[in-house]
Amino acid sequence: MRVPRPGPGIGGLGWLAGLVLLGASSPTPAREATQSPTLKLPADAIFERTVGADSAVVFRHGPHVALAANRCTACHPRYFRILVPTRALRHREMNAGRACGACHDGRQAFGVRDPGACASCHVGRSAMAGRAAAPGGEGAPAAPRGPKPLVFPQGEASPGPVTFRHDTHSGGKAGCVACHPRPFAVKRSASPPGTAMHEAEGCGRCHDGTGAFDLAAEDACARCHAQEEAAR
Amino acid sequence: MSWGLLLDVTRCIGCGACAAACKEQNDLPLPIEERTTAYTWTTVERRGSANVRRLCMHCLTPTCVSVCPVGAMRKTSAGPVLYDADKCIGCRYCVMACPFGVPKYQWDRPVPVVGKCVMCASRLAAGQPTACAQVCPTGATQFGEREALVREARARIAREPQRYVNHVYGLEEAGGTSVLMLSGVPFEQLGLPVNLPREPIPLLTWRALSRVPDIVLLGGALLYGIYWITRRREYVRRIEAAAALAEAHPRPRPLGARSAGEKEAT
Numbered sequence: 001m002r003v004p005r006p007g008p009g010i011g012g013l014g015w016l017a018g019l020v021l022l023g024a025s026s027p028t029p030a031r032e033a034t035q036s037p038t039l040k041l042p043a044d045a046i047f048e049r050t051v052g053a054d055s056a057v058v059f060r061h062g063p064h065v066a067l068a069a070n071r072c073t074a075c076h077p078r079y080f081r082i083l084v085p086t087r088a089l090r091h092r093e094m095n096a097g098r099a100c101g102a103c104h105d106g107r108q109a110f111g112v113r114d115p116g117a118c119a120s121c122h123v124g125r126s127a128m129a130g131r132a133a134a135p136g137g138e139g140a141p142a143a144p145r146g147p148k149p150l151v152f153p154q155g156e157a158s159p160g161p162v163t164f165r166h167d168t169h170s171g172g173k174a175g176c177v178a179c180h181p182r183p184f185a186v187k188r189s190a191s192p193p194g195t196a197m198h199e200a201e202g203c204g205r206c207h208d209g210t211g212a213f214d215l216a217a218e219d220a221c222a223r224c225h226a227q228e229e230a231a232r
Numbered sequence: 233m234s235w236g237l238l239l240d241v242t243r244c245i246g247c248g249a250c251a252a253a254c255k256e257q258n259d260l261p262l263p264i265e266e267r268t269t270a271y272t273w274t275t276v277e278r279r280g281s282a283n284v285r286r287l288c289m290h291c292l293t294p295t296c297v298s299v300c301p302v303g304a305m306r307k308t309s310a311g312p313v314l315y316d317a318d319k320c321i322g323c324r325y326c327v328m329a330c331p332f333g334v335p336k337y338q339w340d341r342p343v344p345v346v347g348k349c350v351m352c353a354s355r356l357a358a359g360q361p362t363a364c365a366q367v368c369p370t371g372a373t374q375f376g377e378r379e380a381l382v383r384e385a386r387a388r389i390a391r392e393p394q395r396y397v398n399h400v401y402g403l404e405e406a407g408g409t410s411v412l413m414l415s416g417v418p419f420e421q422l423g424l425p426v427n428l429p430r431e432p433i434p435l436l437t438w439r440a441l442s443r444v445p446d447i448v449l450l451g452g453a454l455l456y457g458i459y460w461i462t463r464r465r466e467y468v469r470r471i472e473a474a475a476a477l478a479e480a481h482p483r484p485r486p487l488g489a490r491s492a493g494e495k496e497a498t
Contacts, residue, residue: 039369073248077256082367
């Protein structure tokens, strides 16, 4: 018979559960006091398969456990498995009130769909590295880093290819949800957008002359389809 | 090699990770109830200022195993007391017999079975600690070889005598259990039975039951002897009575019948 070895508490033993939402990462002293300093919690769970260059989600058990008054059962096993690590989560399920969305619903904690809350979870690895380096410092919240620029090739009736830059389309106060998931799904579509992009279900939603320059204006074409002309 | 668990009530913060892990490991339905049921094999109860886990104590000589008429319960050499639902006939004798009130019955099922902690026997066989011990964030539930845990428990009491009641619960209770407990408050305050015999409870019946073959054999022989004697007495009495009767009233010879001497002469 094979003999089991006595287990090392929880250690890093594959039960990092949960994910997302670092928003509560600055616990007040009162919250901190509710957490026993001797708790052996799993290491930070880092979710890197996110949209964008450095937008990894880092989940830290400490603040969440303190906020839950040390009740592991607040999340386990109903929303997250406890014995095996959660490797992937989708906004779709969180938006539906599952996983992180069970608490991050905009009432108990900031919502997973809250405008401007993206960076609360999507802090990126580099931000975490900086936090760790600063002794005892929580650091400033990392600025959201958008995905890489999107290059749309020239269509048949198009005056030229379009390069869309996220950093100039931050969405204002609304944040990412100004454009996602409607009219643009977070996952980029494979087919070229076509002229429908000019309509209200595309860029035209904002580019109507009120929020941003009107796509129908005379000099408007070159402001997006600028690449081709610059190349010439 | 017998495994066990050491529960240190003074370290437990009642976080419920053990109960959550148990649910997940054994595929039990939520929610985690406040008392153990057929679907909640372990839970943390609040007793005053103490948090105390409830789970099967995995007795070294389990009463449930002793009383089960179909052998659905068995104690394994690795430590766990296992239950086989396929053998179970639903008599609930184990539920009544357990001194710790551990086995629970599925009262809400048309074909119910018993539910109780199985010390993650499959994980033990795979070389892993129990799920509850793996996730415990404070070390209140510790997995290990029972002998080592007994030493550890005694060492903790010796190290911090003011922190603990000077008693390792489960060391001798009901003949010893695989699950051991340390506490800072008297164990009766934790809702644990403290007046249990120090010897295995099945001994109680074993002492009587072990004599059954002797009693059956000796008693049978004795009863047969008495029967033989009374029957022989009756037989003798009847023979003697017949002889006396024949003597008093000799029977006339039937007509035409020859005497024995005449018959031989022909």
